[in-house]
Amino acid sequence: MSSFLTSSFMSNIFGGLAQGVIYSLVALSLVIIWQSTHVLNFAQGAMAMFATYVGMTQIDRGLNYWWCVIISVLVGMAFGGITERVLIRPLYGKPEINPIVVMVGFLGVIEAATTAIWTSTSRNIAAPFSQIYFKADGKLVLLSPFIIFQIILAVVIMMLVAALFRFTRLGLQLRASALAPEVARLLGVRVSRMLTIGWMLSAGVGSIAAVILASGSFGLFPTNMDGVFVAGFIAAAVGGLDSPVGAIAGGLIIGLTEQFVLAYWSPSVAPLGGMIVLVAVLMVRPHGLFTRSVSRRV
Amino acid sequence: MIRVSELCVNYGAIRALQDVSFEATPGKITAVLGANGAGKTTLLRAISGLVTPQSGTISLADQPLVRVATENIARMGVAHVPEGRGVIEELTVEENLRLGALASKVNISEGIEAQYAQFPVLGDRRRKYCGTLSGGERQMLAMARALIARPKVLLLDEPSLGLAPQVTAELMKTILAACEAENLTVILVEQNAKGALRISHDAVVLHLGRVVANGSAAQVAADEDLRRYYLGLVEE
Numbered sequence: 001m002s003s004f005l006t007s008s009f010m011s012n013i014f015g016g017l018a019q020g021v022i023y024s025l026v027a028l029s030l031v032i033i034w035q036s037t038h039v040l041n042f043a044q045g046a047m048a049m050f051a052t053y054v055g056m057t058q059i060d061r062g063l064n065y066w067w068c069v070i071i072s073v074l075v076g077m078a079f080g081g082i083t084e085r086v087l088i089r090p091l092y093g094k095p096e097i098n099p100i101v102v103m104v105g106f107l108g109v110i111e112a113a114t115t116a117i118w119t120s121t122s123r124n125i126a127a128p129f130s131q132i133y134f135k136a137d138g139k140l141v142l143l144s145p146f147i148i149f150q151i152i153l154a155v156v157i158m159m160l161v162a163a164l165f166r167f168t169r170l171g172l173q174l175r176a177s178a179l180a181p182e183v184a185r186l187l188g189v190r191v192s193r194m195l196t197i198g199w200m201l202s203a204g205v206g207s208i209a210a211v212i213l214a215s216g217s218f219g220l221f222p223t224n225m226d227g228v229f230v231a232g233f234i235a236a237a238v239g240g241l242d243s244p245v246g247a248i249a250g251g252l253i254i255g256l257t258e259q260f261v262l263a264y265w266s267p268s269v270a271p272l273g274g275m276i277v278l279v280a281v282l283m284v285r286p287h288g289l290f291t292r293s294v295s296r297r298v
Numbered sequence: 299m300i301r302v303s304e305l306c307v308n309y310g311a312i313r314a315l316q317d318v319s320f321e322a323t324p325g326k327i328t329a330v331l332g333a334n335g336a337g338k339t340t341l342l343r344a345i346s347g348l349v350t351p352q353s354g355t356i357s358l359a360d361q362p363l364v365r366v367a368t369e370n371i372a373r374m375g376v377a378h379v380p381e382g383r384g385v386i387e388e389l390t391v392e393e394n395l396r397l398g399a400l401a402s403k404v405n406i407s408e409g410i411e412a413q414y415a416q417f418p419v420l421g422d423r424r425r426k427y428c429g430t431l432s433g434g435e436r437q438m439l440a441m442a443r444a445l446i447a448r449p450k451v452l453l454l455d456e457p458s459l460g461l462a463p464q465v466t467a468e469l470m471k472t473i474l475a476a477c478e479a480e481n482l483t484v485i486l487v488e489q490n491a492k493g494a495l496r497i498s499h500d501a502v503v504l505h506l507g508r509v510v511a512n513g514s515a516a517q518v519a520a521d522e523d524l525r526r527y528y529l530g531l532v533e534e
């Protein structure tokens with residue numbers, strides 16, 4: 001058993017899962033926005049990064065780790081809500097490319113502002129979990145208390161989001177607003193409020209991904225989320241932009257693929273692994289692996 | 299009661315409704331008839347606040363509806379079953395019904411059970427996604443979803459479209475029963491003038507955005523010129 005845990009195969013599984021849950025969270029945050037407003041938010045990663053910077057700096061004021069996490073998420077949600085109201089709202093009913101262009105521009109603004117305020121050096125906040133790998137028979141198992149925490153946190157967040165969408169009044173109204181805004185309004189749903197809430201939720205989930213990165217040994221820097229965003233976007237496309245379950249599965253698939261390509265081929269081509277998976281999946285199932293309806297335009 | 303007076307609606311340069319006035323009273327079905335492009339759908343959309351009129355007024359029991367947000371009009375008790383029924387295919391039957399009840403004060407689970415009692419076929423399909431329903435089942439769901447909130451006013455846009463004659467007859471009976479049982483103000487837009495006139499109390503005939511006749515359904519049904527030139531009801 002212990003030789004199994006310390007095998008290079010299992011090391012790659014653990015490494016892939018740890019990275020994959022971060023992609024899953026980013027993918028999930030993209031799916032939430034897509035589901036509620038049919039906008040692809042290219043600034044998602046940067047918004048989460050900024051919110052987490054705000055949270056991280058609170059540790060300088062003597063707050064503990066958990067308060068910093070909570071502040072990051074709350075700042076992220078507020079940021080998401082304000083962004084929807086100010087930048088996205090005027091663009092509803094305009095060509096779909098408009099919000100994309102605006103958010104790509106906003107991405108640059110956020111990264112530049114973060115660099116201006118906090119410089120571009122990497123910062124981190126230490127999670128109250130050891131980052132020392134476990135050992136079995138004197139050999140390393142590529143799993144640490146922190147990685148276990150990271151995976152559990154991500155899974156809990158995903159389950160909460162899934163439950164919210166599936167079992168609550170708010171979730172039903174969010175889904176209806178995205179699927180059929182006019183019908184939802186005719187049934188008395190306050191659709192414009194739902195759109196703002198969708199962006200808030202999404203940004204909150206995205207912030208968790210950035211918090212996990214910031215808590216790891218490499219920390220967070222202003223352009224850090226770019227690569228994570230691309231991987232998360234691929235994960236969402238692989239899983240299907242309409243499916244929260246697909247986002248999570250997509251994230252894990254991309255995380256594992258990158259890890260195995262990195263281990264058995266070369267670190268420099270690891271991101272290519274995700275791309276190949278994307279192309280292969282879209283050739284077979286153009287709407288992603290987990291999308292139920294195929295009638296809608298993506 | 300719904301009172302529409304001197305309503306004008308433009309779509310860009312096109313005038314869709316011109317000086318439309320009529321009243322629809324509780325416990326009665328008011329049929330709005332006319333050919334394609336007569337402005338029937340626009341009239342319902344104006345009542346629900348989905349289009350903003352250029353001029354004129356609409357009121358529900360003396361409360362003005364013009365420039366009130368659609369979701370608030372719905373919360374005031376106006377249920378609108380749009381053209382094509384507006385069933386959300388990606389949601390289950392029960393989720394659609396739940397959505398219909400959310401904005402109202404009714405007890406959701408009791409309301410849903412009451413609708414299942416009224417429309418047993420919906421109860422059998424409660425966990426099914428609505429994309430799998432037939433046209434008749436969708437229309438029943440749309441009706442149930444509108445009625446679950448116990449509205450004061452029911453706006454129906456071409457409910458018989460695409461339904462078999464027998465299903466249409468059944469549907470018309472259901473509409474009449476709901477109208478009488480709940481003292482509903484029903485505005486029924488139909489191209490199927492014959493079926494609509496059979497159950498309606500009053501009728502308004504629109505032609506190219508103007509009211510060409512407004513009276514009891516019996517009067518409209520008896521008017522040879524209206525039948526021939528505006529409603530396309532020519533006896534062989």
